[in-house]
Amino acid sequence: MRQMIICVTLSLVLPPVAGCGRSEPPFTDNSQDVDLYVRRLRMLVQHQTALARKSDPTLHLAPLVIELEREDRPLGEYQDVYLSLREKGRAVFDLCRANPNVRHDIAAQLDEMVNLASALPAREEEPATPVGN
Numbered sequence: 017m018r019q020m021i022i023c024v025t026l027s028l029v030l031p032p033v034a035g036c037g038r039s040e041p042p043f044t045d046n047s048q049d050v051d052l053y054v055r056r057l058r059m060l061v062q063h064q065t066a067l068a069r070k071s072d073p074t075l076h077l078a079p080l081v082i083e084l085e086r087e088d089r090p091l092g093e094y095q096d097v098y099l100s101l102r103e104k105g106r107a108v109f110d111l112c113r114a115n116p117n118v119r120h121d122i123a124a125q126l127d128e129m130v131n132l133a134s135a136l137p138a139r140e141e142e143p144a145t146p147v148g149n
Contacts, residue, residue, distance in 0.1 A: 050092035054136040057083070061101065061133035065126040073112045073122060081109045097135045104129050 060080060067076040084102040091098050108125045 048090045050090045050094070051137060053090050054092075054094045054098075055139050057098070057101075058133045058136040058138060061129055065130055068126060069123065073120070074109060074116065077105060077109045077112065081105045094136055097132055101129060101132050104132065 060083060064076050064080040081102075084098070084105050089098075104125060108122050108129070111125075112120055112122065
């Protein structure tokens with residue numbers, strides 16, 4: 017009798033409890049959203065150039081150059097800015113990598129990259145002023 021009560025209790029309690037748990041939000045594919053990508057790119061340029069000013073530029077510019085050399089990103093009307101950033105980023109990275117034992121004066125090139133990135137839309141909470149000016 018006791019076993020039957022336990023089985024009945026478990027059969028009433030377990031099905032509703034089994035449905036409880038962490039639910040995941042539905043997946044939204046933003047991979048081709050131009051505005052989201054270029055806002056993220058602007059932040060990436062600002063962040064990585066700021067880090068490159070403080071320490072090893074090749075270490076901090078490498079991820080930025082890798083991102084800028086991707087061909088599968090949505091660019092829309094910002095393609096010219098993206099291509100200019102790609103060219104400047106690659107030039108600065110190659111300069112620093114060619115002679116890693118020398119601290120190159122790349123402040124002007126980094127400022128130029130940040131100013132180019134300021135042509136991209138900013139996130140709502142981000143100030144619209146370029147870094148380095």
